[in-house]
Amino acid sequence: MLDLTEPRFPIIFRAPGLQNDASSGASARADERAKVATMPKMKTNKAAAKRFRITGKGRVRRPKAGGNHGMQEKSRKRLRRLRKNDMVHTTMEKHVKRLLPYG
Numbered sequence: 001m002l003d004l005t006e007p008r009f010p011i012i013f014r015a016p017g018l019q020n021d022a023s024s025g026a027s028a029r030a031d032e033r034a035k036v037a038t039m040p041k042m043k044t045n046k047a048a049a050k051r052f053r054i055t056g057k058g059r060v061r062r063p064k065a066g067g068n069h070g071m072q073e074k075s076r077k078r079l080r081r082l083r084k085n086d087m088v089h090t091t092m093e094k095h096v097k098r099l100l101p102y103g
Contacts (some may be wrong), residue, residue, distance in 0.1 A: 029086070049090070061088070064082045064083075
């Protein structure tokens, strides 16, 4: 008959870095559990982070389009207007804020 109470092979190998006293082993396991229990961080969409900023009131600010090249053909008044920032429309704010979880 096979005896299942005793292990068939004695445990000879120990994991490197573990000590024999029980107190250090318990604290090491507690540290491991603390690392595992934390939730993962959400990733910021970097393309959106370069284009949008969140204001103090929670609105989303964006630069105006058309201010990168072809300046000679645009009037001075138009270029002055393009320098300023604009706000993202309220219907699109939720979409942008989803891309910037810590913004």
